[in-house]
Amino acid sequence: MPGPARCIRCQYILEGLPEARCPECGQAFNPDDPLTYTTKTPFVWWRYWLPGFLLAVGVGIVTYLILLTAFGYGWAATIVTPLCIGAIIGYACRVRTFFIVLLSLLGIFAVLMGLYSGGLVGILCGLVFGGVAIGPAILGGLFGATLRNQLKRGDFSQRDWLPLVLLSLIPLSWGCMEGRHTYPTETIETSVVIPASVVHAWDGVMFYEEVRHEPPLLLRLLLPRPLYTRGSTEHIGDIKYCIYSKGRLVKKITRREEGRLLAFEVIEQQKIEVRSIRLTSGQFRFDPIGPAQTRITLATDYQPLLGPRFAWRWAEIWATHTLHRHVLAGMEVKAKENESNRIAWR
Numbered sequence: 001m002p003g004p005a006r007c008i009r010c011q012y013i014l015e016g017l018p019e020a021r022c023p024e025c026g027q028a029f030n031p032d033d034p035l036t037y038t039t040k041t042p043f044v045w046w047r048y049w050l051p052g053f054l055l056a057v058g059v060g061i062v063t064y065l066i067l068l069t070a071f072g073y074g075w076a077a078t079i080v081t082p083l084c085i086g087a088i089i090g091y092a093c094r095v096r097t098f099f100i101v102l103l104s105l106l107g108i109f110a111v112l113m114g115l116y117s118g119g120l121v122g123i124l125c126g127l128v129f130g131g132v133a134i135g136p137a138i139l140g141g142l143f144g145a146t147l148r149n150q151l152k153r154g155d156f157s158q159r160d161w162l163p164l165v166l167l168s169l170i171p172l173s174w175g176c177m178e179g180r181h182t183y184p185t186e187t188i189e190t191s192v193v194i195p196a197s198v199v200h201a202w203d204g205v206m207f208y209e210e211v212r213h214e215p216p217l218l219l220r221l222l223l224p225r226p227l228y229t230r231g232s233t234e235h236i237g238d239i240k241y242c243i244y245s246k247g248r249l250v251k252k253i254t255r256r257e258e259g260r261l262l263a264f265e266v267i268e269q270q271k272i273e274v275r276s277i278r279l280t281s282g283q284f285r286f287d288p289i290g291p292a293q294t295r296i297t298l299a300t301d302y303q304p305l306l307g308p309r310f311a312w313r314w315a316e317i318w319a320t321h322t323l324h325r326h327v328l329a330g331m332e333v334k335a336k337e338n339e340s341n342r343i344a345w346r
Contacts (some may be wrong), residue, residue: 005029006265007036010094011047024094026152026159029238052092053103059168060085060111068120068176068275073183073306077176082133083140083168090144090161097145097248104141107131123221125276125306128315183304185280188317190324196335198286201294204334205233205284207251208323209242211330223272239335240264247271249279261285277316278303296331298324 005014007022007029014022014029014037021028029036060081067077086104093103094304112130115121121129144167151159166228194201198280231240233253242249250268263283276312285297300320306312 001037003263005031005039006169008036008038014318024152026154049093049095049099049103052089054089055092055164056085056107057110057114060090061108063171064111064115064120066172069179071175074178075308076171077309078129078132078308079136080174081171083136084170085111086137086140087144087167088164090092090141091148092166095158097142100141101138104137105134107295108137122273124218124319128312161243162330167252181307183307183309185301187292187301188320189297189299190321190328191295192325192328192332193289193293193295194332195292196294196332197292198259198288200335201286201296201331204331205262205336207240207242208327211327213330213333215272215326216322218319219326222319226338244272246288254281259286269307276306278305296328298328300324
């Protein structure tokens, strides 16, 4: 026994309709002409969502390859592209609203995995970006589904492909209009008070690569493993080479005031967060509070490369403060050791 009449395009059941037109895709049919509909019931559940999902992921990865290479992170990459990925899913996947939202989230995750595999994002950058992209992707998915429901009620003959093409081109067009941003240099400072004299606090100066205790998880996700350092910080103009398992930082001492200030500039940044920030300089400041207490302030100057700034600044502040606290904790341990050794030699 043949099954109910179905749309030859989308398999929608054509029963109890007010007009001879599929309410899902808009395909017209003639109830008296079996050639305009089908009674077959093929097992094609995946056709309702998989092609649209793969299209959105593919468009997303290609778009990011172009945007990040040509313009870096800006509104187009951070906000507009996730919005359009969700909109493509919402328009091309004929599923319920809940699954539109779910597929939008899975689409962002799949694109991030593709970017991570290609080395375009790191773990922390990917996590932050994924968190920022969730909202636009969901809004885009709902917009795409709404647009599909509106267009299928009309006679727009190009509704199957033209909206998808336009949604795919919006991020690239936005990126061309936006261009590559140049953000001003920012400074982040972290201060701690350690129970040691300024003399021993000064003797405990060290860079991140010289800290002996294990860095926190955030820094292990953010940075490659520090291996060793070579060079000196004893005189102005001295060079300090900081070697990692992948890449290196080279720092040049620009100012040195014994017991008060040690400043440096970063003259080389190789393979370390080169897509997110450009390190420029930093300094250690020492302020004696008492005979056995010193306030140490560690400052980092950098030029951000990620935008829009409201989406990324908080993560940069969090990561930099975490790194500062790790370095200052290492300096405190060394200062206490110096203090203990002095007492032991008395």
